[in-house]
Amino acid sequence: MPVFFDEEKKIFKLDTAGSSYIFEIYEQGYLVHLYYGAKIPDSNVTSFVDRGFFASECPVNINIDNPRFSPDVSPFEFPGEGSGDFRSSAIAVRNEEGNNVTDMRYVSHKIYPGKPAIEGLPALFVNDESEAQTLEVLVRDSVTGVEAVLFYTVFEKYSAMTRSVKVINPTAKTVRIERIMSCCVDFATHDYDMITLYGKWLKERSLERAPLTHIKQGVASKRGSSSHHHNPFAAIVDHDCNEDYGSAYGFNFVYSGNFVFEAEIDPFAGTRAVMGINPEGFEWTLESGESFSAPEVVMVYSDAGLGKMSRTFHRLYTDNLIRGKWAHIKRPLLINNWEATGMDFTGDKLVTFAERAKELGIDMLVMDDGWFGRRDDDTSSLGDWIVNEEKLGGPLNKFIERINALGIKFGIWFEPEMVSRDSDLYRAHPDWCIHVPRREKSIARMQYVLDFGRKEVRDYIYSLMYGILSANKIDYVKWDFNRYLSEAGSAGLPADRQKETFHRFVLGTYDILNRLTTDFPDILLEGCASGGGRFDPGMLYYSPQIWCSDDTDPIERLSIQFGTSLCYPASAMGAHVSASRRACLETKGNIALWGTFGYELDPNTFTEEDRETVKLQVNEYHKYYDVIHSGDLYRLITPDKNDFRAAWMFVSRNKEAALVTSVVMRTPEDRAFFLKLKGLDPDKYYVEDESGEAYSGALLMNAGLCLNNYGNADGDSFKIYLRAL
Ligand code: DGJ
Numbered sequence: 061m062p063v064f065f066d067e068e069k070k071i072f073k074l075d076t077a078g079s080s081y082i083f084e085i086y087e088q089g090y091l092v093h094l095y096y097g098a099k100i101p102d103s104n105v106t107s108f109v110d111r112g113f114f115a116s117e118c119p120v121n122i123n124i125d126n127p128r129f130s131p132d133v134s135p136f137e138f139p140g141e142g143s144g145d146f147r148s149s150a151i152a153v154r155n156e157e158g159n160n161v162t163d164m165r166y167v168s169h170k171i172y173p174g175k176p177a178i179e180g181l182p183a184l185f186v187n188d189e190s191e192a193q194t195l196e197v198l199v200r201d202s203v204t205g206v207e208a209v210l211f212y213t214v215f216e217k218y219s220a221m222t223r224s225v226k227v228i229n230p231t232a233k234t235v236r237i238e239r240i241m242s243c244c245v246d247f248a249t250h251d252y253d254m255i256t257l258y259g260k261w262l263k264e265r266s267l268e269r270a271p272l273t274h275i276k277q278g279v280a281s282k283r284g285s286s287s288h289h290h291n292p293f294a295a296i297v298d299h300d301c302n303e304d305y306g307s308a309y310g311f312n313f314v315y316s317g318n319f320v321f322e323a324e325i326d327p328f329a330g331t332r333a334v335m336g337i338n339p340e341g342f343e344w345t346l347e348s349g350e351s352f353s354a355p356e357v358v359m360v361y362s363d364a365g366l367g368k369m370s371r372t373f374h375r376l377y378t379d380n381l382i383r384g385k386w387a388h389i390k391r392p393l394l395i396n397n398w399e400a401t402g403m404d405f406t407g408d409k410l411v412t413f414a415e416r417a418k419e420l421g422i423d424m425l426v427m428d429d430g431w432f433g434r435r436d437d438d439t440s441s442l443g444d445w446i447v448n449e450e451k452l453g454g455p456l457n458k459f460i461e462r463i464n465a466l467g468i469k470f471g472i473w474f475e476p477e478m479v480s481r482d483s484d485l486y487r488a489h490p491d492w493c494i495h496v497p498r499r500e501k502s503i504a505r506m507q508y509v510l511d512f513g514r515k516e517v518r519d520y521i522y523s524l525m526y527g528i529l530s531a532n533k534i535d536y537v538k539w540d541f542n543r544y545l546s547e548a549g550s551a552g553l554p555a556d557r558q559k560e561t562f563h564r565f566v567l568g569t570y571d572i573l574n575r576l577t578t579d580f581p582d583i584l585l586e587g588c589a590s591g592g593g594r595f596d597p598g599m600l601y602y603s604p605q606i607w608c609s610d611d612t613d614p615i616e617r618l619s620i621q622f623g624t625s626l627c628y629p630a631s632a633m634g635a636h637v638s639a640s641r642r643a644c645l646e647t648k649g650n651i652a653l654w655g656t657f658g659y660e661l662d663p664n665t666f667t668e669e670d671r672e673t674v675k676l677q678v679n680e681y682h683k684y685y686d687v688i689h690s691g692d693l694y695r696l697i698t699p700d701k702n703d704f705r706a707a708w709m710f711v712s713r714n715k716e717a718a719l720v721t722s723v724v725m726r727t728p729e730d731r732a733f734f735l736k737l738k739g740l741d742p743d744k745y746y747v748e749d750e751s752g753e754a755y756s757g758a759l760l761m762n763a764g765l766c767l768n769n770y771g772n773a774d775g776d777s778f779k780i781y782l783r784a785l
Contacts (some may be wrong), residue, residue: 062214063193065554073103078219079361083137087124089165091137093246098363109615119144120640133328136248147332152239162197171195175213178263178353182601184380218376221623224356229346239343241336248324257623258293262611264288264592265623278322279336284545285300286596294321308362308369311335312627315355316598317566344558371692376631386584386604392423399638400662403430407453414468414662421678426471441480443485445524457532471536478507492517496549504543513564514552541589573602594765605656614651618699618706631689636660643775649677650777653776657681687717694738711739716784723777733765746782
């Protein structure tokens with residue numbers, strides 16, 4: 061049983077294949093955290109509570125006869141606000157008296173197989189109840205009567221668990237949630253680094269690592285989406301943790317809006333980490349009888365470095381987050397017209413793309429931005445989802461028929477949450493966008509954000525989308541989102557609920573995503589946000605793939621893809637070969653293969669040699685699909701660590717096949733470089749596909765492959781495919 065409760069000692073022990081998570085019901089109902097880390101057999105670890113002596117000024121609970129227990133220093137599961145614990149709290153609820161002191165203590169618990177869904181929110185799921193076990197702990201603030209249910213779901217075979225919280229107001233009074241964290245972990249020690257993924261447009265998910273200090277550190281978004289700038293991911297790792305060694309604790313928030321991750325070393329040398337909705341700009345009113353569900357955090361523990369942590373996330377997300385038809389079947393290889401044409405295209409022009417695509421073996425044409433309203437540049441028409449028949453040379457269904465007649469599937473672009481200032485929709489309903497009274501609305505890309513917290517706004521946009529998707533043979537939708545939320549207020553909410561705008565917007569977006577995936581289960585959805593500005597597990601729940609970045613330069617893509625791979629699988633990473641200047645077509649293909657793979661250029665410009673290269677790449681896409689999409693990733697040389705090369709490999713789960721890729725970023729000084737492979741079976745012999753040479757897994761992992769035999773100039777790359785004998 062992964063979840064075990066010791067009745068006598070009042071200890072909960074949550075075990076996975078490789079981790080244990082332990083906490084107890086302490087005196088007076090305090091939920092005291094005891095241990096999180098590598099799997100241990102013991103459950104009697106109560107002495108961990110003792111953090112030593114503390115100063116006389118630390119608040120104590122008068123009802124607890126233990127001079128060494130103080131809320132100021134004890135490790136807690138769900139610390140409240142203002143009652144003696146001065147670190148980051150997990151919950152703060154303002155009551156009718158106007159204060160937000162909150163102190164939640166244990167009431168009851170239950171343990172059951174499987175995992176409940178979270179209403180209105182994306183969350184990991186089980187395919188079969190035997191995959192996970194859930195612990196629910198009910199806690200209550202005895203003064204206000206407000207309750208919370210803490211959910212812990214243990215995915216035993218993955219060294220992973222999820223945590224979320226539901227706040228309930230069973231009282232007769234109205235209360236206001238000021239702060240709600242979905243998880244809190246109080247580590248016993250502090251010798252850790254924190255790894256986060258920072259970035260900006262064209263530079264998403266770059267890895268940053270810094271030691272924890274007594275200064276509170278963290279990452280957050282208050283942009284209304286998870287953002288280019290900080291991904292809702294953080295890892296707490298040993299100082300000497302690397303790809304293969306050391307403890308790594310990964311946290312990833314299943315949410316696409318404002319978030320925060322905070323970590324601090326406390327005065328008694330422990331570490332508190334919390335993750336949840338960013339409290340800045342957030343407040344939620346709970347009327348009598350209402351409840352509020354906070355999104356969930358996925359927590360992964362690895363005893364063998366970042367590589368194992370990533371592989372755990374990848375398998376978990378592949379099996380228990382990405383849903384629907386496209387989760388496990390081969391995705392179509394597509395060509396998108398955006399980088400080739402922008403909005404300057406015609407139906408005839410795109411038909412030539414489809415003709416070339418057919419000759420090359422590409423499966424699908426995606427018509428990007430610019431097919432609706434009067435949208436010939438980015439100043440108009442978002443919200444006016446009416447087909448521009450003049451541009452397409454006739455109705456959309458006739459245009460799609462021309463594409464389909466070539467044997468090519470068809471995909472289309474939408475940006476549902478947006479409205480252009482110059483649009484019929486904005487002229488008719490200026491109050492439908494997010495704004496506050498009396499202030500100028502900041503504009504970005506000449507557009508505003510629609511108030512998706514309001515049902516009438518969502519219904520209107522979805523009715524237009526539904527009309528187009530149901531009347532036409534559309535196999536794919538790219539869902540874009542090209543600006544952040546500012547002046548975040550809603551005309552649909554009273555003054556004292558304005559701080560609900562951000563979260564209601566995210567819930568509204570999820571509502572439309574839910575309707576779309578339910579009404580059109582065969583459509584492949586690709587998320588996008590001005591490149592990779594909303595690459596998070598929340599979006600991944602609806603869209604099995606997400607565009608990584610508008611930066612399609614293959615060398616720059618390397619660090620973006622390495623960073624993204626920290627928690628997101630290859631099958632999720634939208635990656636295309638583009639016309640960018642650096643590197644040859646072959647290298648561009650080798651880098652894009654580490655993702656969904658596709659093309660983002662004008663195929664009419666190909667030389668005969670290019671066409672042959674592309675045909676080869678299309679064959680490789682099919683040949684290597686399984687090992688990349690269902691195999692395990694090993695990052696061999698990360699581009700940030702080595703100026704010269706980057707290398708990675710995929711190994712099939714049964715270790716029968718492996719694909720190794722290496723790229724030269726700058727001509728290396730060392731001519732004799734050995735690339736040590738990972739993840740192979742040391743006892744198996746592997747045949748190298750092209751040369752026919754066979755080497756043991758042991759040799760390939762210990763001696764390595766000598767790279768002298770492969771290209772060594774800037775932008776060169778190679779792939780080696782190995783099959784077990
Ligand atoms: C931003 C996306 O990242 C691009 O791929 C493209 O779809 C444009 N938006 C279209 O406006």
